[in-house]
Amino acid sequence: MTKTAFRESDHPIDPLFLERWSPRAFTGEAISEADLLTMIEAGRWAASSYNSQPWRFLYARRDTPAWERFFSLLNAGNQGWAKNASALIVLVSNSLMQPPGMEKPVPSHSHSLDSGAAAGNFALQATRMGWQAHGMVGFDMERAFAELNVPQGYRVEAAYAVGRQGDKAMLSEAMQAREMPNQRRPLAEIALEGGFPAMK
Numbered sequence: 001m002t003k004t005a006f007r008e009s010d011h012p013i014d015p016l017f018l019e020r021w022s023p024r025a026f027t028g029e030a031i032s033e034a035d036l037l038t039m040i041e042a043g044r045w046a047a048s049s050y051n052s053q054p055w056r057f058l059y060a061r062r063d064t065p066a067w068e069r070f071f072s073l074l075n076a077g078n079q080g081w082a083k084n085a086s087a088l089i090v091l092v093s094n095s096l097m098q099p100p101g102m103e104k105p106v107p108s109h110s111h112s113l114d115s116g117a118a119a120g121n122f123a124l125q126a127t128r129m130g131w132q133a134h135g136m137v138g139f140d141m142e143r144a145f146a147e148l149n150v151p152q153g154y155r156v157e158a159a160y161a162v163g164r165q166g167d168k169a170m171l172s173e174a175m176q177a178r179e180m181p182n183q184r185r186p187l188a189e190i191a192l193e194g195g196f197p198a199m200k
């Protein structure tokens with residue numbers, strides 16, 4: 001098993017997987033484009049069906065012209081804490097792919113899954129670099145599609161706030177109580193040798 005301050009795995013894994021979590025308290029410090037692109041670079045190397053690479057990371061760093069547009073897409077609850085993030089990202093995925101030998105694009109069954117793998121790589125790289133990434137679906141996806149010029153055939157998947165972890169005292173009392181790494185279901189609940197048990 002592997003153990004960190006707040007988490008413990010049932011089997012030995014790299015501590016990085018336990019150190020990655022989704023805080024809401026961020027310091028508000030600036031992030032360089034080089035650091036942010038390094039995180040996205042990790043996402044770029046995720047596996048995907050037929051190497052279709054359906055993910056696209058749309059981003060804005062705080063105090064840049066695009067920041068307010070991205071920030072305005074978040075719902076009020078997420079704006080309350082994400083205002084101190086260093087960057088905001090909207091992840092979209094292409095629902096079409098062109099496998100080798102095909103003359104035109106065809107629907108991709110796994111575009112969302114593949115993009116999720118890229119997002120996982122991105123978040124782990126952020127943690128490795130001393131940052132954290134907090135994923136959200138609490139934002140206006142329809143407006144994001146229009147205002148970020150997302151092409152037809154793409155799906156808006158999620159938004160991410162990236163920042164250095166800050167003091168939880170800056171959060172509301174309710175959020176402070178939740179500001180710690182959460183736990184996971186028991187492994188026996190998610191690893192099912194031979195399939196699900198037969199229905200009785």
